[in-house]
Amino acid sequence: MSSDVIFEAVNLRKQFGALAAVDGVSIQVRRGSLHAIIGPNGAGKTTLFNLMSGNLKPTSGRVLFNGRDITREPVHRTIHFGIGRSFQITNIFPSLTVFENIRLAAQALGRDNFKFWRSATHFTRYEARTWEVIEQVGLTARAHTAARTLPHGDQRKLELGVILAPDPEVLMLDEPTAGMASEQVPELIALIQQIQKTGDKTIMLVEHNMNVVMNVSDTITVMHMGKVLAEGAPAAIAANPAVQTAYLGGLYTLSF
Amino acid sequence: MTANLSPSLWRRWRGLLITLAAALLLPFVVGLLEGQPPTAVLANSAGVSKFVQGLAIEVFIFALYALSYDLIFGITGLLSFGHAMFFAVGAYLTGALIKSFGLPLWQTLIWVTFASVLQALLFSVVLPRVKGITFALVTLGMASVFHLMIMSRELGEFTGADVGLQGMIKPDFLNPATERLRLYYVALALLVTMYYLFKRFVDSPTGRVCVAIRENEGRALMLGYNTFRFKLAALLLSSFAAALAGALYAIYQPIISPHIASLGFTVTALLIILIGGVGTLQGALVGALVYRLLDFGLRRYMGESASFVNGLIYVLIVIFLPYGIVGTWRMKSLQLRQGWAKIGDAIPWKPNDGAAR
């Protein structure tokens, strides 16, 4: 059972002054599953992600990856363990082209980062990987566009492409569809599902769109005010009265 | 593929090759214009050519110095207010080792290289802790300490304190009075070599990461880059180039002025790359030329009001060419040839673009 768990938070706490944004959260993400984290605004979902991806250090608690304690590892190690992380607010290299944004992601895990006497174009394997990913996220026609001039929806695709490039085992997606035009959402979700199924990936997903969450998740963790309110399969979560209350009290309503 | 490789290589390098050819011929062309035969130019006899060579050497020194600043600020995004120290250490060390310790030039240059590594390490010590404007202030602090040391009476024996370091015996084969033409070509060769090295660096996997750090360091970290190492690499290369520029300055100038260790001299580097185009490398060359010639021309023809007009021109350049001369030019030619944009190449950048995120 325990080798089934790939990524784990043990009693994580993060204190911002008086506010415990994450307040004793433990979750176990099973290998190969799509594990959604939901909860009203300010529930602590992004903070939990930040703690698990190494962007923030917890006040207390531990983060385990494949059983190894990675709590105190510097943030640039995260992807080397096999954990890719995308952001709720698009976090890319604005003046660089789509191609270069992804190429940099592809180059990072190789052993060529300090070959400063060679042109980057010499390392064709990273470029090949880049074209693969660009095609996968559907940005081929935009490859040479500066990231900052992309429409928002395409920036979200780029954000996804950037974490696909190094081919991590676990993908942490923080509201990948945030701000996307609603007709673009199904396409992106289909892509995420396809990545999970065909690539045998584990995905952690924060998402506000309940339709999406209920359809794609294997497990759902509901957070509320920094704590885990409920956890289970989609059907169980939908039927959970405490979850209904949390949402009715907040901005979102559960509707399927 | 190979068929169109060489034309694109030519297109890529032609501007520089033409400039280089012009620079190689310059002393003789100027001589001929004045009616001086090439033999007289070769013999370093007095005349317009010799004067122009001197001016050009100064441009090369400024260009190399500004180039070194562009690597850390324009490419890597590290705002240092202490860059003058990188240059001044090279200049003063060269002056003092040759003058007070009688070392030959080659040994002096080894020490300069060594010092350039040390000062880059010194600046990098604070890198993991401070970012942005704080880094600027900390580097300013370190450079100010160095400036004070240069000016102090205790070290005056070696540095000449506030009057500057004078009376260094110039190496015979590079003596700016008797062997100016050779010094001109040596300075040119040094600049070209360093420019080529920098260009290779910026195009390399390492340099690309430096650009990524300038763009968004947090993202670069998330991609798995230990950004400290890349910033250190940029600092080392930058410091080396700046120190060499300083050594060249010490060889060329009759007096090593303490001004080169001041904040004002860091601002000079900043100004040059703002004029030329931040983060373009070529901008450092163009900017240095414009900077030195403007200063020379205005002083000569305008006397008193020169620095006022000078300042005004810089303000106008920065307002109307926000990406500098080279940056703006690249942007325009990119718009003209839309769809052609080179793979992976950075779009011109100006310092506050990043803040728009």
Ligand SMILES: Nc1ncnc2c1ncn2[C@@H]1O[C@H](COP(=O)(O)OP(=O)(O)OP(=O)(O)O)[C@@H](O)[C@H]1O
């Ligand atoms: N760096 C910070 N400093 C102080 N408070 C913070 C910080 N980051 C988050 N918070 C607070 O912690 C709480 C949880 O924020 P978090 O961003 O994790 O919520 P979320 O569940 O991701 O919300 P949303 O659905 O709006 O993205 C909020 O009250 C927020 O204001």
Ligand SMILES: [Mg+2]
């Ligand atoms: Mg959030």
